[in-house]
Amino acid sequence: MDHSGMDHSGDSMDMGTGACQISMLWNWTVQDACFLTSGWHIRSVGDYVGTLIGVFFLVVALEGVRRLGREYDQSIRAAYYRREALALAALAKNQGREVAQAAPFRPSHKEHAIRSVFYFVQYSVAFLLMLLGMYFNGGVLLAIFAGGGVGHFIFARDTATDSSTAYEQQKDECCC
Known part of the structure; x- marks a missing residue:
């Protein structure tokens, strides 16, 4: 069947300055690159730099959300054991006479729902x-890697602490 007579103008992602260049091979495309949608069309070096900065800070923010999730887990666990210790002491x-130890921690439905939002x-x-990384654009990949490194440096210091005392050691610590 010959489709040469069909109009393919709807298939073009031309946004006025040029068609979107999408590549899943290693590339350094700056102008006319598109990411995720045709609406994310890079028309200038400034657009590209803005994309790199945005991707960088998105990864840093991801590491911040991971930290918040860990701190929330630590705080609900510590609050549970404080309540249990007071109840057992009473x-x-x-x-x-001395009574048994506290039951193992299990978050309430509300606490688990909040934890699930962090995970979502x-x-x-x-x-x-990951989808952005699949474009194999060198600048975007470097922004993802750099954001991961900086985000880890800022937000992941807590992962090197003793987990049994992590909450008590960090309750007055901000994010480093």
């Missing part, structure tokens, strides 16, 4: 970053 005082944001942003 029970032991009333009974005049992390997963969604990470997936979009």
